[in-house]
Amino acid sequence: MAGKEPDPARPAEESPGGVAAGGGPPGEEASWLRRLAEEARSGWRLSAAPSEPPALTVAAVERYLAEAPPAAPRYWYDVTLADGAGQERCYLAPRLSRLVQRAHLHPGARVRLTRCSYLYDERRLRRGLLCIEELQPAAHPASPPPPAAARSLGRGPPPLRGERRHYLPLWNNEDPYGDMWCPIVNAFCFLFLMAVSKLISLGQLETTWRSRIHFRPLLVRVLHKSRLRYYGKPEKKMDMPYQAYFEVADGSGMMSMVLWNSLCPEWYNSINVGTVLLLEQYAVKDSYPFKTQPTPRDSQMKRFTTIEISLNVRNPPTKISIISEEMVKPEWGLPEVKYRFVTRTELNDLPNNHSCDVIGLVTFVGRVERTRKKEDSEDFWLYRWAHAIDGTSDKPFILEIFATSQPDVFERIHPMTYLVCTQMRVVRDLSENPSHTVYLTTSNESQIFITGWHKGQPYTKDTKVKNFIQWTRTQSEANQMRKTVIGGYYPFPRPPNNFLKYCKNNKVESVLKAIGELGEEIEGLHYREHKRIAIQGIISAIRYISCSSAAEDASGVEPVQLSSVLQWWMHCGTQSLLSLVWIQRRILQNPTNYQSEWEFQIQKINDAPETEEMTRTCSSWQSDLWAQVKDKLMKYLHHSMIFPESIPCKFDYMYKDLLMQQYNLHAAVHQPKETRIDKNISEFKNTGGFGYYEVTVLGINHDVAIDVAFLPVFGHEDPHLFPVEEVENDPLLSCMSCISSCQQATDEIVKAAMDLDSKHVVCILDVCHLGDDKVEVFLSKIYKTVEADVPDPV
Template identity: 25%
Template sequence: MIRSSSLFSSHSSFVDFSSHVFVLQTSSLSAAVCRELLRVVDLRRYGRDQGSSVYFPQTVLNGDDLYDVTLTDGHCRLCVTLDPGLNRLVERNVLHAGSTLSNATFVPAITAQHPSCPGAASAEMDSYRLESVDVREEAPSVEDHDGVGWFDVDHDSLPWFGSSEPAGPLVPLRANRSVFLPLWNNVDPSGEEWREAPPTEEEEGREEEEEGQRPAVTVSELRDSFLSGQRGVARGAVQHRLIVRIIDKSHLMYYGRTDRNCECPYKAVLEVCDRTGSVCAVLWNSVCVSWYRCLKPGDVISLRRYRVKQHYQAERDDIEISVNSRNPAAQISVLPESSVSPEYLPPAPTYSFYNSQELLDRPPGAVCDVIGLLTLSGRPERMRSKDGRGAELLEYRWLRLEDGTSSQPIMVKLFSTSQPKTHLHLHPLSVVVCTRLKLLRAADQTFLANTTNTQVYCTGLGHHSEMSYRKLPPVRRFLRWLRSQDDRQVLSRALIGGFFTYPPPPVSLETYMKDRRGVPGFLRGAELQRELEGLSYRERRTFCIQATVTMVTYRRRGQEDRSLFWTDRASSLSPSPPLSSSSSTSSFSPTSPSSAVGQLTPRPVTSGRSRKRKRLLQLETPRKRCPWFTVPTEQNQDTVILFEASMEFLENSNADEDDDDDDYTFATAPLFLTPPPVAEETLPMRYDHARRDEQAVAVVMGGRAEPGRFDSALEDYYTLRLRALSDGVSVDVVFLPSSPSPPPLLPHANTWTSILSHGAFSSDKPPPSPADLIAMADQLTNRRLVCVLEACHLGGATTELILSRAFRLPN
């Protein structure tokens, strides 16, 4: 159970949802405590405005976001606002849809919405703020609600509590906004208000669809008239009809600010053209809600009642068209191409498709279109914005596309493109087209990333049949290659989700330090711990520490109670174990070299390497060639002494037999300092075409794969315990030298030093077996390393910490 901070010390009132009774003391400071278990039905985010601070006079607003939560006890629903002091529960994905709550404390609050707004609660309606709550880690049982099936209830059919039923769709309670933001980014549309079909004729005015339609003005005439200062164009609304084709479409841009009031602070930019030229048309505010999802590149549209303005980013001799919902209310229509007079039909969009071979020769910054077969669909992650608004988190995922023209796949770092439905359907084995990407180079690797106008199209949604690019020669060549591919071979390398990093870090310390020029230096162990605690859900960051390795553990997924490991007897353990939980993949503790005791310790002898190998083979399981031992279910430090006493019986006292010839022996010890198992989200899944929708939902933001539900592409993994040289803090990190989606591999010696610096096994020889690798772990004793760590918060108490590189420090 996770307890939130309470802002009130006494609660003398209660709320009983099941009987629809809400009892308050007459004191205005009374708070109501719900003794029933509650479930979170929905969670909605929005940006606060100038008046939001009025509704939270006793708290300091945390960040720009507010959250409204819809709760149920299985009998009715209630929509409340989360106190800003509890925002961190949402930002770390502790509180989410489906969460079970107890001891929820509510305070009456007024709403920010005008009573005339559909969906707003009036002064007579019940409106509350959720002030404190316990988030339960386990789901409620049927018995919790008198036999009512908690998860079988149709929540949409439940009545609203008291008089809180809204007159229309829900709107934000504590800010004068008309739409909600998506939970995890500011780019995607969120909610049913965003239309997928154009408004009806009655809403927008009837647009004749007879053949031979003609524009009343052209782009060139608008530009000339505005720049020459003609009054009708320069100062007023333009009534003349403009017929243009959409060439490019930007993602949605949210410009809401806490110091300004705007009900729908969105804009989107369309690049449109006719036969005389091109111009930017900017959709503002509620026009975005009505039209953004309805319009796509290639559409021919008619515009009336717009304004011509100076282009806000271009030189003085260019214009833009402002399309707003008022002053004046613009009129937009999508026209069939057949209805436009041929001499006025705008030209079709152009594309610049490049295959994987051609991309190698393109300069950085070039804008490209690509088509490929998707063989890796990474999990969505987030990173901090670098455009000056550092608080914003940008959502992205990695795609690997193949087109058969080179051995190098097309790597795409795909950020949100305001196409959430399309991104959800980015399954492996889909044919994906990404337009208007920008080519980038880093660490001698080429990859593509978004521009403002990037759009994504994939099979399964009917995209390709609607787009004009399907007839282009590069697309036809790709399709010929695609038809020659074998399903089974592609499926064998198709992956979804899991940890992935690109471009890979360099393999030498000198190159890595050169690439880090201008980036803050190494963290102390305690500083790393604070940074990890500050991560938000799915936020990805890279950190560096200087450390030594004090423990290496080899494990297999699903069998973490059986392991093989090595420890440095001198410095690996301390009286206080690492701070961790069973669900966390990173843990910390201060250690002291003088107090360390080895658990699975190499014991040097003088000769007999051949007999050492014989000894290891006797310990290995026939199927996986790796020795195992079982960790006791109840880990008790009191068994250490008895365990050491029993070691004599495991050793061979005959000096002429194997023991004297063994460099190392491996034994079983109680693992009271066992690193936590790897998180389910860390290991990529093998793509299962029959269950593709389930897999897609499991890896999306807020999704979570059930343990063992899907086949993992990686069964074996290693955990290294690092001790920071700066302050002795220990941290457990996952190391994946046999990742199924490795960076370009290079030959090396397969020693621990070379494996860590390359992040993978050598490409020119078989990898060492786990037993051999553990046997070689004494190479790490007292080695000072620069460790590159990739951190990603996976929600709740789970933080993924991957060791991507470790370079040996010179003496």
């Protein structure tokens, strides 16, 4: 049983690891972690290296802003380990940060602590912490260990190292994280007695603010809410460097309101679109000129853009009260929240960057991915793709949804939920390719809502929302369920048809990567980081990897789960051990189904010559140049593996929570289920075709090559999941997309490949790190360089 969280002022000798391991009731032996911490603290080297460390469970991995110096890394990590008898919060040595960044070390993982040290805080008396210096992975037990003790409610302890007072979310900075962000229970003011004559309007405030020091109270309604902005830096010492913008309005117009610093954790989750606020003791400042502006939904409303209302904990200390909707009187003149909902049919006529709101039934939701905010930065945006239908068109809304500081909603988007997205921006480029599919992307002021979050939202009164609800009542749930898909690689948006368009706003030299640098580029990826990379090369070989019906009959599961995994082992190099362990685990689960296929494949891999291996992968074509250089390469990178996480799978409502967990990011805190579902992601029915292609790209200097994958997109029953027109301008990729159950080398593929024989092309690769050592690399587009300065599409 874990003990209580220690008080920050408690001497280190009473809590050597930062979190009490809680040796349990009197007389019970202390935990192994507590004894290890004491051993490290007592030694003259202040370190310990146990000879036979037991397997430990990672109970939590939490991130916080580092302190300067040193300049790097930007963030530190605290890791909570559990040994069955208690927990210990430890500081992770910065040189091990990559274990977290690549998701080797994550909550729920099993590890062995092979070396640790004890680090005293030289600026405090009798304070120290346990520092993790070396870790080794440990196998998961046949039966799960007893769950670690739950954390006590209330604000958790501060980070172990430095002066920071709160943790950040593990994978981005925009989401609220921790108990300090809970909405205020007593935020509502149910008795409002202040006379309207004692208030000041926004219009009056704009004309008189420079002549006043103190301002009369404001009564306003929130019309827009931005995502959180975290502006902390290692060299700056601020307790809560947060900021959030709101657009508030009264009968005179609309103005920006800014929530600063420690007021953000206190109020951000309590102030929502439609909330009525009474503001007292606020400040007024000149408006920041470079912030984003939401699109007003009421063209008649006046907008005050020169000043903004500033709410802070001091100078002056702002007083905020929320007026319950039942107390709001018509004579106050507060505007209602308006929306601009559009149907899927109306979307076709909207211009680029137009702002709108949408509602739809989700038919597809992709995995959560990350993209860097700046090159070489440790800060990321979180996003995912979704499709939603509204009954007005046979085409869905295609939605690019970035995290909107609503993690409870963002992580729970799943097929068959009713999804509302506000303040979305239209993305289209008719000048480049009129046939390219239009999509919508979130803005800084977007809000998202799903089933369970709609009650009480102002948009429920909108006519188009009511029409959508009426349409859903006419639909068959079973029919819609058959169309639902979740997760997998999502090849959208496709690169433009013109390479110069691809290079827009970038220098070509910085866009193109040397093929020999791809290994380092891939090694530098973080967990679920997605990158689109352009390389020059020569298409030298194409191999179709078939999921044979024989393997399917033998295994009783989808063929990609066995034959393709065996292909990974054949081609993967450093990842062979991981694939071997995966296959062994599957065989142990179903020994009868897998044994004969396993023995056959292992014998084949060990004994068969290369020509037989190529037969297994249904070799389609290779160039004469490849035959001459493939044995003389300086470097040959193998990244054509298709992982279960790469394949979209059919949504199964029975396993909704499990599927959502698989396609979300690892949580910061391990939350084991009381009833464990013994089902692997690879066991769900996938929506892929009948195989995939391995494409070999040879460097233009003939010394480096890379194998990448191409996943055909036409195997799914819903043609709108991967639009046909997105690849029809690539003759080679278009041919490879049209496959059947017995696909072999077709004349069309060979002809398209031979047209590129020995020619320099630009290949656009979609690269995503899936965690541990799993990296998928998909071929997305091929450009032919007709002239040195004028790249054209193939």
